[in-house]
Amino acid sequence: MAIPYRFEVSASANEVHRRHGGLADGEESGQGVTVAGRLMLRREQGKLAFGTLRDWTGEVQLFAGASWTGDFAGFTGLPLGTWVGAEGEVVRTRRGELSVKVARWQVLAEARRGFGDKWRGVSDPEVRLRQREVDLWANEGVRGRMLLRSRAISLTRRWLEDQGFVEVETPVFHPVQGGATAKPFTTHHNALDVDLFLRIAPELYLKRLVVGGFERVYEIARVFRNEGLSTRHNPEFTMLEAYAAYWDYGDMMRLTEELAAHLATELLGTTSLTYAGRDLDLAPPWRRATLVDLVAEHAGVEVDVGMDIGQLRGICDDHGVPWKEHDGPGKLILELYEKTTEGQLWGPVFVCDYPKEVSPLARDHRSQPGMVERFEGIVAGRELCNAFSELVDPDEQRARFEDQARQKAEGDIEAMAVDEPYLRALEHGLPPTGGLGIGMDRLVMLLTGTESIRDILLFPTLRPEFFGLTGHDKAQAVDSSSRSAGTIAEDAAQAADSVVTGTVPPDVV
RNA sequence: GCGCCUCUAGCUCAACGGCAGAGCAAUGGACUCUUAAUCCACAGGUUCUGGGUUCGAAUCCCAGGGGGCGCACCA
Known part of the structure; x- marks a missing residue:
């Protein structure tokens, strides 16, 4: 035929x-x-x-x-x-x-392989994630969910451009680790004979563009962090970062809540969602509360970066929050917040004003000593975004970098390094600037009501398949060391024969 | 990394110390308005692997492997 x-x-x-x-x-x-x-x-x-x-x-x-x-x-x-x-x-x-x-x-x-049970679909995660092309046909709602993600990204671009933002692409290979605190992947460029990091955030390059006159700039950046996998973490994920000259973090709060509400309205027709069985309304304005006030609210304890370190350690002990010898007051307060408060916040809420000690790229708070103008948007107990009034002073930035470098020297592999090209750029003058980073995967999770990041990634990171084998087939192949390689290859072909399927009502989007 | 759960036919699942089964898919057949069509027939297995306990193990125990979830790290 x-x-x-x-x-x-x-x-x-x-x-x-x-x-x-x-x-x-x-x-x-x-x-x-x-x-x-x-x-x-x-x-x-x-x-x-x-x-x-x-x-x-x-x-x-x-x-x-x-x-x-x-x-x-x-x-x-x-x-x-x-x-x-x-x-x-x-x-x-x-x-x-x-x-x-x-x-x-x-x-x-021709369909040489079937799609399994036409009514019940395929539930084996191995098949669903490794053979997404099968999952897309076999299981109801998968394709619609993936298409919704695509539309969310597309709408985000259009909306930001309507607000005067320009999309750019900055390097994925970074010679210096920076822009966030996270463990990077490393690689090597042979011709230049240099080690490079896969970016953990595009932040510093984007702010250099603001120095260069890109007054409103954004990037939808795939970023890479060499950390664990979970229902909320994938080693490569998509982060929206946006920077606007002349704005502060208050402007960025408005941008964030308006974008989230816009996407929900366009894609779902409403800002009233149900997530994990609970109601969630993304309509602006979102609640604004300071980090220390929220700690007081949820942990029942008043804290301040000016407090004695011994007193703060005692408070941590009281709440079962472990601390390390070199943690300063700001770090202790952040730990206390993350362990006692963050997960309790259903939100959406903007948690405002973080300790300077844990925010090396954010600008000093205009009225609170020891604090910076930074907020995280918390939705469903998770961080959705992180934003600041950007630190624009090159001398202050150098001091913060050097403090980071000290921590790195003490063994903190997530700490930033001193980024000289970035400091040189700041010396040319960064105007007052608001910056924002949104985890797009998590935003799409909210919009699709999914509780695992793998449900909104077409091809999530998995352990590689071995000879086309997975699971017990692999164990068997390895076990049968007496067999010839050809036999193993044949087994691989057979094992790959696991197929799948189901029925699916029309997932018209 | 640590803890808990899990692995049976191509798919979804039963059997829980006593002959390894069903539905769907596949294969052969019947049927001129079906909707997961229906009906008849046929076929399909190293119960993840290895060891142990037992008269007897898919089932209980030990080790290994795959997968899931939780914790930790993080967005």
């Missing part, structure tokens, strides 16, 4: 429904269409056969009959999952299902 090189589609499943939704039961439209997609279900009835064709806009029924369909026998023998192109008149069956009455059809791709 010859597979064509192209196929002319005149209507998507969704378009067929839109154009012909008014047909009465048993009525024929008199209009022909060609449609294409995967055959997901098949119902045979003697000399009639019904098939459910799915494309990425939805589903439409194929209605075949021995008296009007070419190669009717072949049609009834199509394995589920086959890509089919079909041509025929749009009709509504007597039982009320809008259908393409198939005159001619052809296979556009």
Whole structure:
């Protein structure tokens, strides 16, 4: 059977429904269409056969009959999952299902592997995550969720551009670790013979662009952090960073809440969400509260960066918060907040004003000594964003970097290094600037109601497959060390045969 | 890294110390309005691996492997 090189589609499943939704039961439209997609279900009835064709806009029924369909026998023998192109008149069956009455059809791709249980789908995480192409067909809602992510990113770009922001691309390879405190991945460039870090944040390059006159700039940056995996962490993730000259962190709070509300309204039609079984309303304005006030509220204790270190350690002990000898007052207060308060905040809430000690890139607070103008947006007990009035003073920045470098020398691999090119840029003058970083994956999790980051990443980071094997197959292959390599390769081919599937209502987005 | 849970047919799952099963998929057949179509027939297994206990192990124990969740680190 010859597979064509192209196929002319005149209507998507969704378009067929839109154009012909008014047909009465048993009525024929008199209009022909060609449609294409995967055959997901098949119902045979003697000399009639019904098939459910799915494309990425939805589903439409194929209605075949021995008296009007070419190669009717072949049609009834199509394995589920086959890509089919079909041509025929749009009709509504007597039982009320809008259908393409198939005159001619052809296979556009064979499905040598099935999609498993057509009703229950596939639940094995190994298959769902490693073979996302299978998951997308087999499990309801997966494709719609992934498409929603795509639309969220697209809407974010459009919205920021409407606010006068310009998108840029800055280097992924960084010679100096900076812009955040995190463990980097390292690599090496041979021709230059230099070690490089994969970026943990685009922050410093973006602020250099503000120095260069890009007054409102943003990047949707894939960043990399060499840390653990969890339902909320993937080693590579997507961070939106935006910087606006002449703005402070208060302006950035407004930008954040307006963006989140805009996305929710556009994608879901409302800012009132349900997440993890609880109500969540993203409508602005979000609550603003200082970090120390929230600690007082949730831990029942008043703290201040001016307090005696011994007293703060005692408070940490009282709340079961471990501390280290070299932790200063600011670090202790942050630890206390993170252990006792952050997870309790359902939000959305802007937690404002952090200790200077733990914020090397944020500007001194205009009225609170020892604090900086920084906020984190907390939603559902998690950090959604982090933003500041940016530190613009090169001397102060150098002192903060040197303090970071000291911590690095003491063994803190997450601490920043002194970034001389960045300091040189600051010496050219960074105007007052507001900066913001939003974890886009977490924002999409909120919008899709998913509680695992892997549910909104098409291909999350996983342990690599071995010879195409996973799980116990791999164990067996390794165990059978007496076998030849060829045998293992054959086993791999068989093991890869695990297939999958299910039914899926139309996930029209 | 530590703790808990889990691994049975292509998929989803039963059997919980006594003959390893069902639904779906696949295969063969019946059926001119189906909707997870239905009906009949047929086929499908190293119960993750290795060891142990037992008259007898998918089941209990030990070790290893894969996966999940939680903790820690972090966004």
